[in-house]
Amino acid sequence: MRTGFPDFRLGSVLATSFTGTLSERHGNAVERIPTPHRLVDWLAVNGLAVDSCTTAQLELARELRESIHAAATAAAIQDALPASAVQVINDRSAQGRAAAILTPGGERRWRLGSASCVEDALGVIAADAISIIAGERDGKLALCASPTCQAAFFDTSQSRTRKWCDMNTCGNRQKKARFNANQRKNPRSAE
């Protein structure tokens, strides 16, 4: 891993892990793929290793990311999907040439095409977004309850009542904010 850059927040759902590379969208936003190399790192961690990435490809990736964010947010609040976001997701999905490969151990891996690898990786991410937005998978799209975050995440909890996109960051931050607010209301309890 390269140092000096914000670390990645990794989740179990590819498409929403990808939208999580820009966090705190409604607060002090943190860009976790600020350079093409960081996108290469992120893809490698997520089983989509590519040889290289240009600035133009990073722009394509960010455009896809924000399109998935917009479409997933609309789906979470049962709003109409924004047409431009749907177009970008479909274009990226159609232009990817990745193949699903079954390993001898019975796991699914992605094999990217030889030439335009970043585009192939984005195709896999776009297809993953399509499957969750289309409601094909077991889970429910929801928005993070943290006001500075409001990220769309895929809730696979049994009760479908998850509140935060990430318990370790947004969940803890909210708990701390509530705790501090209570301390202010009851200064004595701080003793």
Ligand SMILES: [Zn+2]
């Ligand atoms: Zn959050």
